[in-house]
Amino acid sequence: MSQTAPRLQARLLAALGLVFASGSALADFTWNFPKPVTPIGRDTLSMHNQFMIIITVLFVVVFAIMVYSMIAHRKSIGAEPARFSGPRGALQWFWVLVPFAILLFIDFVLMGIPAFHAVIDMEDTRTKADMVLKVTGMQWKWQYEYPDSGIKYISTLTTPREQIEGKEAKGEHYLLEVDNPVVLPVGKKVRILLTSTDVIHTWWVPQFGVKRDAIPGFLRETWVRIEEPGIYRGQCAELCGKDHGFMPVVVKAVPEAEYVAWVDKKKTELAAAAASGDRTWTRDELMAHGKETYDKICAACHQATGQGLPPAFPALAGSKIVNGPLLSPDGKLIPDSHVDRVMNGKAGTAMQAFKTTLSDADLAAVITYERNSFGNTKGDMIQPAQIKALR
Amino acid sequence: MNTASHALDHHDGHHPTGLLRWLTTTNHKDIGTMYLSFSLLMFFVGGAMILGVRAELFQPGLQLMKPEFFNQLIGVHALVMIFAALMPAATGFANWMIPLMIGAPDMALPRLNNWGFWLLPPAALLLTMPFFLALFGIGDGAVATGWTLYAPLSVQGGIGVDFAIFSIHILGISSIMGSINIIATILNMRAPGMTLMKMPLFCWGWLVTAVLLIITLPVLAGGVTMLLTDRHFGTHFFNAAGGGDPILFQHLFWFFGHPEVYILLLPVWGLMPHVLSTFTRKPIYGHTAQVWSFVAIGVLGLIVWAHHFLTSGLPVPALLYFMYSTMSISLPLAVLFFCWIATMWRGAMSFETPMLFALGFIVLFGIAGLTGLVLADVAADAQYHHSYFVVAHFHYALFAGGIMGVMTGVYYWLPKWTGHMYSEKLGKLHFWLTVISFNFTFMPQFFLGLAGMPRRIPDYALQFAEFNAISTVGAFALGLSQLIFAYNVWRCVKGGDKATDRVWEGTEGLEWELSSPPPHHSWETQPVIKAG
Numbered sequence: 001m002s003q004t005a006p007r008l009q010a011r012l013l014a015a016l017g018l019v020f021a022s023g024s025a026l027a028d029f030t031w032n033f034p035k036p037v038t039p040i041g042r043d044t045l046s047m048h049n050q051f052m053i054i055i056t057v058l059f060v061v062v063f064a065i066m067v068y069s070m071i072a073h074r075k076s077i078g079a080e081p082a083r084f085s086g087p088r089g090a091l092q093w094f095w096v097l098v099p100f101a102i103l104l105f106i107d108f109v110l111m112g113i114p115a116f117h118a119v120i121d122m123e124d125t126r127t128k129a130d131m132v133l134k135v136t137g138m139q140w141k142w143q144y145e146y147p148d149s150g151i152k153y154i155s156t157l158t159t160p161r162e163q164i165e166g167k168e169a170k171g172e173h174y175l176l177e178v179d180n181p182v183v184l185p186v187g188k189k190v191r192i193l194l195t196s197t198d199v200i201h202t203w204w205v206p207q208f209g210v211k212r213d214a215i216p217g218f219l220r221e222t223w224v225r226i227e228e229p230g231i232y233r234g235q236c237a238e239l240c241g242k243d244h245g246f247m248p249v250v251v252k253a254v255p256e257a258e259y260v261a262w263v264d265k266k267k268t269e270l271a272a273a274a275a276s277g278d279r280t281w282t283r284d285e286l287m288a289h290g291k292e293t294y295d296k297i298c299a300a301c302h303q304a305t306g307q308g309l310p311p312a313f314p315a316l317a318g319s320k321i322v323n324g325p326l327l328s329p330d331g332k333l334i335p336d337s338h339v340d341r342v343m344n345g346k347a348g349t350a351m352q353a354f355k356t357t358l359s360d361a362d363l364a365a366v367i368t369y370e371r372n373s374f375g376n377t378k379g380d381m382i383q384p385a386q387i388k389a390l391r
Numbered sequence: 392m393n394t395a396s397h398a399l400d401h402h403d404g405h406h407p408t409g410l411l412r413w414l415t416t417t418n419h420k421d422i423g424t425m426y427l428s429f430s431l432l433m434f435f436v437g438g439a440m441i442l443g444v445r446a447e448l449f450q451p452g453l454q455l456m457k458p459e460f461f462n463q464l465i466g467v468h469a470l471v472m473i474f475a476a477l478m479p480a481a482t483g484f485a486n487w488m489i490p491l492m493i494g495a496p497d498m499a500l501p502r503l504n505n506w507g508f509w510l511l512p513p514a515a516l517l518l519t520m521p522f523f524l525a526l527f528g529i530g531d532g533a534v535a536t537g538w539t540l541y542a543p544l545s546v547q548g549g550i551g552v553d554f555a556i557f558s559i560h561i562l563g564i565s566s567i568m569g570s571i572n573i574i575a576t577i578l579n580m581r582a583p584g585m586t587l588m589k590m591p592l593f594c595w596g597w598l599v600t601a602v603l604l605i606i607t608l609p610v611l612a613g614g615v616t617m618l619l620t621d622r623h624f625g626t627h628f629f630n631a632a633g634g635g636d637p638i639l640f641q642h643l644f645w646f647f648g649h650p651e652v653y654i655l656l657l658p659v660w661g662l663m664p665h666v667l668s669t670f671t672r673k674p675i676y677g678h679t680a681q682v683w684s685f686v687a688i689g690v691l692g693l694i695v696w697a698h699h700f701l702t703s704g705l706p707v708p709a710l711l712y713f714m715y716s717t718m719s720i721s722l723p724l725a726v727l728f729f730c731w732i733a734t735m736w737r738g739a740m741s742f743e744t745p746m747l748f749a750l751g752f753i754v755l756f757g758i759a760g761l762t763g764l765v766l767a768d769v770a771a772d773a774q775y776h777h778s779y780f781v782v783a784h785f786h787y788a789l790f791a792g793g794i795m796g797v798m799t800g801v802y803y804w805l806p807k808w809t810g811h812m813y814s815e816k817l818g819k820l821h822f823w824l825t826v827i828s829f830n831f832t833f834m835p836q837f838f839l840g841l842a843g844m845p846r847r848i849p850d851y852a853l854q855f856a857e858f859n860a861i862s863t864v865g866a867f868a869l870g871l872s873q874l875i876f877a878y879n880v881w882r883c884v885k886g887g888d889k890a891t892d893r894v895w896e897g898t899e900g901l902e903w904e905l906s907s908p909p910p911h912h913s914w915e916t917q918p919v920i921k922a923g
Contacts, residue, residue: 030842030854033774040770048771055761063754066732070750075672075739081897082737085674096729103725107718111768115714118770123707164850166452174451176852194704199544200637202702202777206843211773213703215638216543217631220704233852237702237777237845239537241544242458245848309459312531312549347632348622350547 034207037232037253038224041209043118050114054106125223129191133182136357137194137201137214137236139350140243140300143357144182151266154357155180156296157246164246176233179296181250185259186229194220197352199241205234205249213238226253241350243300277360277384283368286381290369293362298370301350306374313350317374326371326380333390339382342367343390355391360384414509417501418911419486422508424808426483427801429511430476431877434794436519437471438870440464445832445866448859453850461849462535463551467518469538470555473655474562475515477789480797481658482507482569485597487808489573491902491909492591494582494918499575507568514561521551537847539648542629542640546621553622556615563608570601582901584920588679591900595682596661599689600654606693607647607654614643638703645696653692655789657685659796660727663749665900666803667731670746671738672897677730684723684730691720701772710769717767724760728753743895744818745803748795751826755791759784762837780840783833791829798825798876805883806890810908813883817875824872831865 032049036042073079087096134145141156155178162168164175171177184190194203194214204211205224212222226232234249254262281289295304301313308315316322322338333340342363345353354363364384371378406412416422444464447455456464486504490497498504518533525532534555536545545552577598581590618640620626627633629640664675675681697705697713705713731753740746762784766775775781798821806812835858844855851859890907901918 031838032841034843044770044774047768048765048774051765051768051771055765059757059761062728062732063757066735066750066753069732069735069737070740073671073735073738073740075741079737079739081671081673081739083674084676084737086677086679099725099729100722103722107721107764108715111764112715112718115768115770116711118768119707119710119714122770122773123710164453166454170451170853172853174853175850199547200541200703204777204843204845206774209770209774211702211776213700215703218636218638218704234843235845235848239462239541239544239847241547242462242535244462245458245845245850309531312459348546 033209036207036209037226037228037230038208038210039227040118040122040224041207043121044209047114047118051111054110058106122222125191125221128189129223130188131185132191132193133184134193134195135182135203135214137196137198137203137240137247138352138357139198139241140236140247141297142182142201142203142236142247142249144180146263149263149267151263151270153180153266154297155182155250157248159246173233175246176235176248176250178248178250181231181252183252183254183259183262184224184226185256186226186253187256189223189225192222192224194222197356198350200238201236201240201247202238203234203249204237205232205251207232207234208251211237226251229253229255246300273359273361277388280383280385281361281364283381286365286368287372288365289361290365290367291373293358293366294369294373297354297358297362298366306370306376315374316370317376319376322370322376323378326378326382327386331386331389338371339367339387339390342370343387360387360391363387415505417497417505419490419498419501419504419913420808420909420911422498422504423483423486423488425508426479426486426511429508429515430480430483430797431880433471433475433479433515434873435877437468437476438873440468440471442866442870444468445863447849448851449863450860451851451853451856456849458849459535460532462537462847463522463533465847466535466537466540466555467522467533470518470534470558471515472789473538473651474559475511475518477655477793477797478562478566479511481597481600481655482566484593484658484662484797484800484804485569485573488804488902489576489594489597490580490913491807491905492594492900493577493580493585494901494914494920495576495580496912496914498572499580500572503568504572507565507572510561510565510568514558514565517554517561518558521549521554524550539644540615540618540640541644542618542621542637545618545640546629553619556619559615560612563612566604567608570604573597573601574605582914582918582920588682589920591661592664592675592678592681592685593658593661595685596657596659599685600657603650603654603657603689603692607650610643611647614640614647617643638700641700641703642697645699646693648699649696650689650692652785652788653688655793656796657689659752659793659800660685662796662800662803663731663752664734666745666749666799667734668899669803669895669897670743670749671735671740673734673738674899675730676733676736677726680726681730684726687723688720691716691723695720698767698772701769702776714767714769718764721760721764728757728760741896743802744813744815744822745799747819747822748799748802751822752791752795752799755787755795755826755829759787759792762787775840777846778840779836779844779846782846783836783840786833786836790833795825795829801876801880803895805880806894807902807907807909809884809887810890810906811883811885811887812890813879813887817879817882821872821875821879824875825869828865828868828872832862832869833865835859835862835865 033045036045087093132147136143141154143154145152158177158179159175163170194212196214196216198216201214202211203214208224210222210224212220230253232251236244236247302308302316306317321341324337328334343355345351361384364382364387368381447461521530521533524530530550532551534551536548577594617628621628627635629635629637668675695713695717698717766772802818839855839858844851892906893903894907
């Protein structure tokens with residue numbers, strides 16, 4: 001062992017060197033924050049750069065003294081050890097206290113003062129806010145709501161399973177792409193309110209310099225003023241269960257005119273969706289829309305096959321609840337029934353109260369789909385209007 | 392027991408042999424050995440878990456495991472490394488060395504000492520058992536919430552959370568018993584003439600650690616008990632719908648969790664001056680200043696906890712308070728660095744393995760301290776927090792600071808414990824491989840964090856691929872290098888060149904006046920410390 005070890009060491013070092021060399025030749029390494037696009041982001045970057053210089057200087061100075069000592073005060077060159085064990089005399093005390101004073105200055109003046117202003121700025125979410133965006137984290141997607149215009153929708157990952165499992169080549173925005181990005185106007189101060197329906201999530205877009213927790217049952221706030229149009233990508237930053245790594249944040253910043261047009265278009269879409277809730281749907285319509293909604297919202301836990309991942313995420317195929325009665329004979333909700341579960345969730349589990357996030361049509365469709373798929377053959381269906389009555 | 396053979400035994404040998412010896416021993420050296428062996432074993436268990444994680448992260452995509460299992464590995468890795476590897480190693484040092492250093496025959500409470508150790512294996516078993524239960528279809532595996540067990544994710548979790556809660560209760564009881572024992576020993580059993588201010592710094596580091604453990608562990612125990620009742624008995628401590636608050640759990644957890652960092656590091660900071668003084672052949676610089684720095688860090692450590700969740704939406708005055716109080720920890724810490732370097736200054740240095748590890752510790756722990764200073768800044772923390780920057784930061788603190796500190800102590804004291812010298816050649820090889828591969832593993836993680844990679848994700852965007860690949864190669868080299876350490880220790884226990892009583896040329900202190908290895912009962916006659 002003692003003879004083979006040095007050879008092993010040489011080989012390991014060679015392997016490490018090779019990886020590093022080939023890596024740096026191919027890759028575009030990022031050594032710092034991505035380009036900031038908000039005032040807070042710029043502030044944070046310049047503060048970070050300044051702090052990195054300060055701590056690098058501290059590191060180099062302190063360890064230069066140490067390395068000098070290691071070279072100059074070696075036994076092998078015949079150094080004789082001194083016997084002192086503390087400062088003696090006014091001059092030595094002075095030199096002992098100087099580094100202490102320098103550090104005090106660095107901590108509370110050089111770093112402390114810019115940090116103070118940055119904190120005050122960062123937390124000032126209300127002064128001259130132009131609009132409000134409400135962000136709701138839920139396992140494992142984000143819901144965005146524009147209280148001014150009544151727009152509300154869910155944003156989920158669109159990277160296909162095949163790419164994640166390595167069966168297909170990974171796309172450019174692998175894991176950082178969603179179906180419905182948040183759209184925000186450039187140059188406006190947006191006050192962002194955050195909350196969650198289940199566990200704690202954290203909304204983070206690195207280029208905004210903003211990261212804030214979304215806490216169930218509470219509102220937290222932060223703000224952004226995006227200065228350049230573009231698409232900005234981030235992720236959930238707080239461990240929130242199995243698909244924590246798969247709930248990206250994508251923000252599309254557009255000029256104001258474009259934003260206004262988008263709001264109008266979205267409003268029309270929502271009005272159409274609401275109207276569709278009032279009419280009677282055919283079974284095929286419900287099944288088709290139900291599958292679409294199920295795959296997007298439910299399949300992460302209950303799986304596309306309806307087999308679930310027991311015991312945390314029960315199977316829907318053959319489930320007693322799903323195969324139970326739909327509504328009471330007088331059209332009322334039965335406690336702990338299928339409809340109750342989907343609408344009101346189950347406390348203490350990942351099953352959310354979906355009535356807060358899904359439309360009447362979505363709920364009716366997904367319930368109908370679940371009762372008539374994965375080998376479940378209830379044969380019944382529920383209309384959006386019935387859901388509306390139960391709310 | 393056979394009375395005839397008992398009568399033949401002299402004062403030294405009246406203890407059972409074989410397994411029963413280890414089960415029933417009340418001897419501080421036997422218990423110290425058990426703590427250290429358990430720690431080494433669990434170090435490899437925790438290491439194997441994280442190599443699984445690093446292997447999954449070698450490339451983007453899910454290759455080896457499901458995200459659920461990934462989440463279990465990261466949390467249990469942390470709990471094992473903190474509670475079953477680092478803390479027992481420090482307690483092992485305390486058991487072995489405190490009586491030797493203060494001139495006591497044994498620890499003050501030997502039976503409590505035995506119990507304190509024997510609670511550890513069942514606790515470790517409880518923590519890891521859900522992995523095996525899941526193989527037989529019971530439950531869905533170990534705790535998958537990260538070691539922080541944040542509610543409401545931990546309220547939602549499976550039976551792994553309950554196992555972790557009970558394991559933490561038992562580990563906590565064990566640590567509190569160990570702490571009571573150490574405080575009782577230090578306060579009551581010092582040799583005549585050894586005033587508290589003359590007491591060796593290692594004992595001082597441990598005294599502060601023991602006090603911190605007794606203050607903070609009951610809070611953690613309370614927090615996880617509230618979690619347990621939220622899970623099973625309908626309480627709503629952490630549920631807003633019932634008037635609770637999820638952030639309350641974070642306050643309770645980190646009131647323990649931040650002092651825990653110093654609990655892991657203070658014994659190492661206590662050890663460093665001894666090693667530096669030995670290999671520079673020069674007295675420790677600033678003994679008194681270091682004592683007061685330990686105390687100051689202990690006190691400050693208790694009042695800065697919320698910097699672990701600065702992004703959770705604390706009010707501005709709280710943000711400013713936690714920012715400035717955290718920054719102020721850099722002052723006593725700087726005193727320690729100053730004293731370490733002043734101890735080296737104008738000495739006559741030689742670079743045996745313990746000295747190499749001590750120097751490596753100082754430089755790399757310096758990186759942890761400096762990055763900690765910038766992390767305290769609330770606005771910049773919004774970028775660093777929950778990212779790989781933090782992961783790199785605390786591994787510089789707890790691997791380079793904690794584990795390399797423990798290795799310093801093992802190489803320094805192993806000849807005293809076993810009576811044999813370890814292989815210096817293998818020791819140096821181990822040092823260089825560890826330092827190089829450690830930096831290959833964790834330096835890239837700073838840049839990953841700055842680029843925006845969150846912690847605790849099993850799969851990542853393509854821009855993070857290169858640094859992750861380097862980090863994984865580094866981690867495997869780091870893990871494999873530790874086999875050299877285990878082999879070197881084992882070889883030294885089995886045999887090797889005879890160690891002298893003083894072991895190293897420049898040693899000072901009572902522990903070096905006993906034989907190597909020391910007699911079964913350390914100091915049968917109390918030594919007397921001369922005044923002055």
